[in-house]
Amino acid sequence: MYVLIAGGGKVGSNLARTLIREGHEVTLIESRDTRFAQLEAEFEHQVHKGDATELFILERAGIERPPDFVVAVTGDDEDNLVICQLARHRYGVPNVIARVNDPRNQPYFDLLGISPTVSATATIMALIEHEVPAHGLIHLLELKKENLVIDEITVGERAACAGKELGEVAFPAGSRVISVVRDGKAEMPDDSLRLESGDSVLVILEPGKEDELRRVLVRE
Amino acid sequence: MLVIGSGRVGSAVALALRAAGWEVTVIDEREEALGRLGDDWTGEFLVGHGMDLQLLRAAGIEDADAVVVTTDGDNSNIVIGQMAQQQFGVPSVVVRILDPARAEFFASRGLNVVCPTSSAISTLTEAVRAAEGALR
Numbered sequence: 001m002y003v004l005i006a007g008g009g010k011v012g013s014n015l016a017r018t019l020i021r022e023g024h025e026v027t028l029i030e031s032r033d034t035r036f037a038q039l040e041a042e043f044e045h046q047v048h049k050g051d052a053t054e055l056f057i058l059e060r061a062g063i064e065r066p067p068d069f070v071v072a073v074t075g076d077d078e079d080n081l082v083i084c085q086l087a088r089h090r091y092g093v094p095n096v097i098a099r100v101n102d103p104r105n106q107p108y109f110d111l112l113g114i115s116p117t118v119s120a121t122a123t124i125m126a127l128i129e130h131e132v133p134a135h136g137l138i139h140l141l142e143l144k145k146e147n148l149v150i151d152e153i154t155v156g157e158r159a160a161c162a163g164k165e166l167g168e169v170a171f172p173a174g175s176r177v178i179s180v181v182r183d184g185k186a187e188m189p190d191d192s193l194r195l196e197s198g199d200s201v202l203v204i205l206e207p208g209k210e211d212e213l214r215r216v217l218v219r220e
Numbered sequence: 221m222l223v224i225g226s227g228r229v230g231s232a233v234a235l236a237l238r239a240a241g242w243e244v245t246v247i248d249e250r251e252e253a254l255g256r257l258g259d260d261w262t263g264e265f266l267v268g269h270g271m272d273l274q275l276l277r278a279a280g281i282e283d284a285d286a287v288v289v290t291t292d293g294d295n296s297n298i299v300i301g302q303m304a305q306q307q308f309g310v311p312s313v314v315v316r317i318l319d320p321a322r323a324e325f326f327a328s329r330g331l332n333v334v335c336p337t338s339s340a341i342s343t344l345t346e347a348v349r350a351a352e353g354a355l356r
Contacts, residue, residue: 055321078271078295082322090325107273108299140245213251 001025004067004093006052006083007074008037008039011099016043027061045140051194053082058091066093071100073118115144136218137210140202149207150178155199156218167191172212175205222247224270224300225291229316231256233288236261240248245279249291270300274309286312294319301331309336 001024005012008030016026020043028043029052030036033186039047050057053076063070063086070087072080073078080098087093100106100119109117141150155162161169166189181200187193195201195217203213223234226248234257238244244263247270248254254265268275269289281287287304289297294317301315314332319321323335 053322054319055325076295078293078299081299082295085329086322086325089329104273105271107307108271108303112299112302 002067003069005071011073029061054078063091066091069095071097075107077101083110137214148204150204152200152202153217155195155197157197158220159197159218161217162197166193172209175203178202178204222279223284224289226253226256230290270316281308283308290316298326
């Protein structure tokens with residue numbers, strides 16, 4: 001496999017090292033002088049000096065072959081956005097992967113159809129949500145194409161919904177309860193099931209409605 | 221209208237359009253950029269990064285008739301222009317791109333691009349040709 005990596009920082013250089021060790025062909029592009037000198041000592045001809053948003057730099061690095069993957073992991077989101085668009089639409093690269101440095105820029109990647117993206121902040125947040133039950137809500141699954149997520153949420157200790165039947169609880173529009181887990185046993189509930197605090201409720205819903213769901217099941 | 225990036229070009233565009241009666245909001249990362257607009261600037265001025273979507277909304281991009289993107293970064297200009305056009309549906313978006321290669325590619329992707337470098341190249345080439353013609 002041939003992989004072109006734009007950006008030779010920690011992420012880019014470690015990725016290059018790992019791919020080379022696994023026998024893949026890699027070209028790395030780095031623009032900063034001192035960083036390039038360090039990388040050249042290790043990667044020799046596999047690293048090119050230059051701005052990976054310049055077409056002639058990309059071409060010199062072999063983007064016209066084209067690579068199986070272009071990975072844009074520079075520290076600037078606007079650069080990663082431009083590199084991925086050039087790779088896909090100008091050079092016909094089948095797979096692009098982009099790093100999102102500032103999670104507030106994620107809408108740019110979504111708008112321009114650049115996916116998958118990798119964001120350290122988003123990854124750590126997801127891990128915290130998985131690991132800290134006090135947070136209340138766990139993302140179990142994200143179905144990006146279908147625009148749905150499956151979340152697990154625990155009914156709060158003094159939640160207003162505890163003691164109510166499922167049918168009486170005003171779940172967010174378009175959501176559906178898949179299962180209620182009580183004392184480790186999963187039930188396929190009907191509307192008459194009475195919720196208790198401590199129940200884990202599995203719900204399928206549209207992303208972005210999690211806060212609403214949390215209010216319904218946790219609020220006192 | 222919105223001018224994003226108030227350097228030499230952006231500030232001059234903002235001043236000209238304001239003088240022509242447009243309602244103009246200028247965005248720049250540096251507070252000092254306000255200086256380029258002069259002491260009697262009567263438009264709006266917001267400090268912040270042009271990619272900041274919250275700032276763009278606060279600047280009224282959703283209702284803007286035109287957006288001119290002239291920050292000092294080609295790639296920022298490109299993605300801000302794409303956002304203004306495709307997400308916010310601004311009817312007239314003009315983007316300054318200095319690199320002719322990127323300018324050509326993103327023009328082919330539907331952006332309204334101005335490339336001063338290309339203009340300078342053709343003007344200079346023409347000037348030399350004209351001088352050569354006069355010598356003969």
